[in-house]
Amino acid sequence: MLGRRPDFRFTRAVSSGAELNTLMDEDPPEVILMDIKLGEESGLELTKSLMADHPDVRVIILSNFDEGPFVIEAISVGAAGYLLKDCSSSLLFHTICAVTDGGMLFKKELLEQAFSTVPHAPDSAETAATQSLTDDELEILALMATGARNRAIGLKLHLSEATVKKRVQSILSKLHVSNRTEAVALATRTGVIDSA
Numbered sequence: 001m002l003g004r005r006p007d008f009r010f011t012r013a014v015s016s017g018a019e020l021n022t023l024m025d026e027d028p029p030e031v032i033l034m035d036i037k038l039g040e041e042s043g044l045e046l047t048k049s050l051m052a053d054h055p056d057v058r059v060i061i062l063s064n065f066d067e068g069p070f071v072i073e074a075i076s077v078g079a080a081g082y083l084l085k086d087c088s089s090s091l092l093f094h095t096i097c098a099v100t101d102g103g104m105l106f107k108k109e110l111l112e113q114a115f116s117t118v119p120h121a122p123d124s125a126e127t128a129a130t131q132s133l134t135d136d137e138l139e140i141l142a143l144m145a146t147g148a149r150n151r152a153i154g155l156k157l158h159l160s161e162a163t164v165k166k167r168v169q170s171i172l173s174k175l176h177v178s179n180r181t182e183a184v185a186l187a188t189r190t191g192v193i194d195s196a
Contacts, residue, residue, distance in 0.1 A: 008093075008096070011023065011027055011029045012027075014038075015038065015039055016038060016039050016041065017038065017041050017046050017049075020032075020038070020046060020050070024050070024053070024054055024057075028054065028057065029057070030057070030058060030100055031057070031058045031059075031060065031096050031099055031100055032050070032057060032058070032059045032060070033060050033062055034046065034047055034059050034060065034061050034062065034079070035062050035063075036061055036062065036063040036064070036065065036070065043061060043063075044061070044070075044073050044074060044077050044079075045077075047059045047061065047074070047077045047078065047079055048077040048078070051077065051078040055078075058080045058081075058099040058100060059078070059079045059080060059081075060079065060080060060081035060082070060083060060095055060096065060099060060105075061074045061079045061081065061082045061083070062083055062084075062085050063082065063083070063084060063085065064084065064085055066084060066110055070082075071106065071110050071111065072185075075106070075181050075182060075185045076182075078178070078179060078181070079181065080099040080103070080104045080105070080179070080180075080181055081095045081098070081099050081104060081105040081106060081181075082106050082107075082110060083095060083105075083107075094147070095147070097149075098147040098148075098149055101149035101150060101151065102149065102150060102165075102168075102180070103144070103147055103148060103149040103150075103180065104144070104147065104179070104180045104181040104184065105147035106181065106184070106185075111184070111185065111188050126175075126186055126189070126190050127190055129174055129175045129176060129186070130175065130186065130187060130190045130192045132174045133171060133174055133175075133192075136157075136167065137167055137170060137171050137174070138192065139157065140153055140157070140164065140167050140168065140171065141171055141183065141184070141187055141192065141193065142193055143156065143157075144168070144171075144180050144183065144184055145184045145187065145188070145193050150164045150165050150168065151164075168180065171183055175187075
């Protein structure tokens, strides 16, 4: 399917962590579609290791499971997206484009279901962190939650891409998170992003 898109170059499929390591040494891709189960290995554990050694790579988890704990773990290990295997090809292409440009994409329904399984309310530190965001940063954060990339956010808000990038970094710093996925997850959990 991906090979039919002229704007994508399909590198190759791998079936184990060892093959993945070889791929990263020989021809590292920008985006990896990671099965949640890669042979006998956990795709989530492989993602965690991959992000430690290759922090610039973007990983999209492909899964048959829409249960909250899987989505939360995907966020915690640094995945930039989480899709069910029966998703449409258009959603897959949109997600690849979003994460390639530094964005992230988790379906709103999956995030809501994931955080409905968390047994406790957000702590005061998280709430205080989100309250430190400016109105402009909250607007950008809401657009980040839709999977919008920096360029698209800039066009919508009449800002340069460089300005958007700087404000995204400010959001991550204020929320004490390392990536956009974690920022959106925290905002969803604390109610900063409207789930209606």
